[in-house]
Amino acid sequence: MFAYVIIFYMPVIELKTNIQAPIEVCFDLARSIDLHELSTGNTRERAVAGVTTGLIGLGETVTFEATHFGVRQRLTSVIAAFERPRHFRDEMVKGAFRYIRHDHFFEGKNGVTVMTDQFDFGSPLGVLGRLANWLVLTNYLRNFIDQRNMMIKQYAESDKWKEVLPALS
Numbered sequence: 001m002f003a004y005v006i007i008f009y010m011p012v013i014e015l016k017t018n019i020q021a022p023i024e025v026c027f028d029l030a031r032s033i034d035l036h037e038l039s040t041g042n043t044r045e046r047a048v049a050g051v052t053t054g055l056i057g058l059g060e061t062v063t064f065e066a067t068h069f070g071v072r073q074r075l076t077s078v079i080a081a082f083e084r085p086r087h088f089r090d091e092m093v094k095g096a097f098r099y100i101r102h103d104h105f106f107e108g109k110n111g112v113t114v115m116t117d118q119f120d121f122g123s124p125l126g127v128l129g130r131l132a133n134w135l136v137l138t139n140y141l142r143n144f145i146d147q148r149n150m151m152i153k154q155y156a157e158s159d160k161w162k163e164v165l166p167a168l169s
Contacts (some may be wrong), residue, residue, distance in 0.1 A: 011138040013119040017149040021156035023108035026115055027085035028165050029152045030104050031056050035164045036064075039151040040144075043067055050076070055165075058082035061093065075100075098122035115152070117145055 019026050029035050032055055033047050045066035047053070056062055056079055063076040075095035082088045085106055092100035098121075105116040123137060155161045161168075 011121060011141075013117070013138065013142050013145065015117045015119075015142070015145055015149060017115045017117075017153055019113045019115060019153045019156050020111060021113055021161070023085045023106050023113045025156050025161050025165065025168060026113040026152065027088075027104075027106050028055055028168060029156055029161060030106075030115065031079075031088060032164050033062060035151065035155060036148065038164075039148040040066065043144075048074070056090075058088075063094075077102075096124070098124050113156075115149065117149065119145060 033051055033053055037046055043066040045064050047062050048065045049063035050056075050061035052062070058079050058081075061076055061078045063074055065072065065074050067073075073096055075097075076093050077090040077100070078093050080089045080091045081103075087103065087105050089101060089103045091102075101118075101120045103116075103118040103120075105118070107114045107116075119141065121137075121141065155164060
């Protein structure tokens, strides 16, 4: 049974975050390179190529360099779908994973924005990669995304968003 679970384990992370702020502010904070860098202080993530500051849009790429599990690595993503302020998708085009697809959905209801992340990924190394997903990576990535979402919430629900999104002020 254990081997069966690992062989077929394909992780998809889904997180919902309720934010008391306008949908446009939440959407733009989620695609802000600057806020992303602020939210990843523990991995010292920084944009080193493509769009390196401001807001990323359809067809644009960003390469982040970060340290995860003690290993310095780079990951390049492209914005593959974009419908402001309801949805955008970033997809890995180069990096350590087999693939990453991260859909960001936004729905406004009575002054509250519901932000939904659907994060689908695959690790290299076949069964060993799926074992790593099951044992470590899924929880690690869920916490990573949740930490980012809490910063989006913190900025959106205060005036701090104006520091990152001056054009909307």
